[in-house]
Amino acid sequence: MSKPKDTAAESERQHRETLEGSSTGKGIAAWVAHRAKPYTPSWILTGAAGVAASAAWVPAHGSAGYGVGLTLGSVALTGATWWAAKATGPQRRLHSAVTVAAGSSWFTAVALSGWNSFTFGAFWLGGSVLALSWNVRQVMRRNPDAVQVAADADGTLLEKVKLAGAKIRNMEVEPNRVTAELVLPAGEMTNDDVTRSLGNIASALDVAPTAVRYLPDPDSARRGDLVIVPRDMLSEVVEWEMPTHVGGSIADPLVIGRYDDGTPLMLWLPGDPKAGRNSTHLLICGISGSGKGDGALNVLCEILGRRDVIVWLSDPKSFQDFGPLRPGLDWAVEGGAPTETMVTALQAVIPARTRWLGAHGYRQWTPQAAEPQTDPAHSCQKGRACGCEGMPFLVGWFEEAANTLRFMGEDAFTGAAQEARSAGMAVVISLQRPSHDQISTSTRASLPSVLAFGLDAKDEGMALPGPVLDAGAHPGAWGNRRPGYCYLVTPGVDEQRYSAPGRTWRFTGRAARVMEQLAAWAVRNGAKVDPVTAKAAAAAVGKAYTERSTGQTDTEAEDGASVYVNDDDAETGADGRVDAEDADLDPNAELGAVPAAMANWTFAGEPAGGPDFTPEEARAAMDAIVAEFEHNGVMVIGPKDVMEHAARFGRKRPWVSGEFRRMVEDGRLAATSKAGRYRIVPAMAGV
Incomplete structure (x- = not known):
């Protein structure tokens, strides 16, 4: 097996020798001479070049032929050095070529003109600088963080892990990182053999399992880069301070932490046609205690700090973590039926947003789409700027989505996720276990990006792509023992980074105040929902959206606490929300007589058979029940939801099912993707 010429092990051996030796005067002199000896070759060569140039001056002085020959020789020697150093690193190759070019040029000048103030100054200053530069290079070869790794890789490591015959062609030693180009014997091994040996390599080097990664060459079945990170630089907890x-x-990157080499951990949600990056949806997963909650806060805080995005968020945990951010959200609901309504609205706005983007000449959402449309190239009016309001990016965030998936069905998000990327939207789904019993394969396939924290080892295959796991990613090794450790797979990030662990910033109690300030900034300076999205959502779910909660909880309202209210409500008051047809009503007037259709209603003590409704009365009763759901903001219902109300006047399931069929035919209800669930078509939307 070939060995690298300069290894960290040799550098370490020389370093240890510098610490040895006698402390007597004679011993110190010997120690200094011995220590200086490795750094003398560059100075000896500099002196030898001076002597040789002086000797060459005698025959070359005044000779034009010698001048031409020396000049051509200098060029040829420099080119040969560049060619011969092609197998080395780029820094060593450049350093060698510059040294040879400077030395040969000076040699030619002295040989032709002799010693003078210029050639002597160039020899004294230039020669010293070049010699010292090589001494500095020798000193910097020692990397204590990677010494043992490089030493083992240069010895019997590959034989120990049953990869005998493999060769290390080039080794790049960086602070806390060793990258070795591995070449396997032709016809005997493949890259799959290396991936199966990663655990053995980690054991041989005595490092963490996630510290060893293999990045196969996509153009070769027997070549790749073996990356070893001997020291865990993520062990230090770094607290979140503010959005970046x-x-x-x-469209700018969301910076949510750092990789194990200290570079930023970042992702993008919108696409970028210039960079060739597709827009994406995001899956956030990790078992309890793995740091998934802090990771989600990192992502959401980055999103809310941007000027051209709105967020719809569902949180069945009653905003336990996201409470300080709630005022900055365009729409916030808890789990169950309100989340089902939000998903219905999300599905409804996709075609409306897609039509708007297409009409304005956008093949996909870009930041220009969020600005007023003053460019004739992005106009819905032929030949002139249309001046339409912009359309901000929309993020639909579903926290603890396992509850929602159980409530709505496993494919609740599949259709929306597949279509939303072209509509300037991103869906974020957060859950603890991305297992087959929690999320369907179709839904998982529609989420191209994943931020995976510590997991049960059985769930790794559902969270991360196979090639990433083969390269050495192993979130099951962390579990909940290393909160914040994660892998990020997303468009825009170099695929070699997919198997590199990162860590998100830690949220503490001190972050709450900054989060409140961030939400206040979003209220004042963030994007407002565009008319197209608002109209489509209102047409789909009516008051559930138009009278949506914007940062106020029922408890806060009852306690009289200071809460954020919708700006439109603050300007117009409650009267601003009165329908036009009710504007002339006097709220203090006596109520009229009860309609005949409802005169026989009773809520207690009704005989088991219930009242004998005429078809018209039954229709009116069912219309009243649906209107009550709509008034309460519940826009997706099923027969089981209506049965409690129907039982008050003695009606059973067959009657309810018949009324559902009738209301679907009348357009008052619309079927959803889940069997047995129907969307209420807002009364105003059908007028």
């Missing part, structure tokens, strides 16, 4: 780019665009 407040006031920027959602």
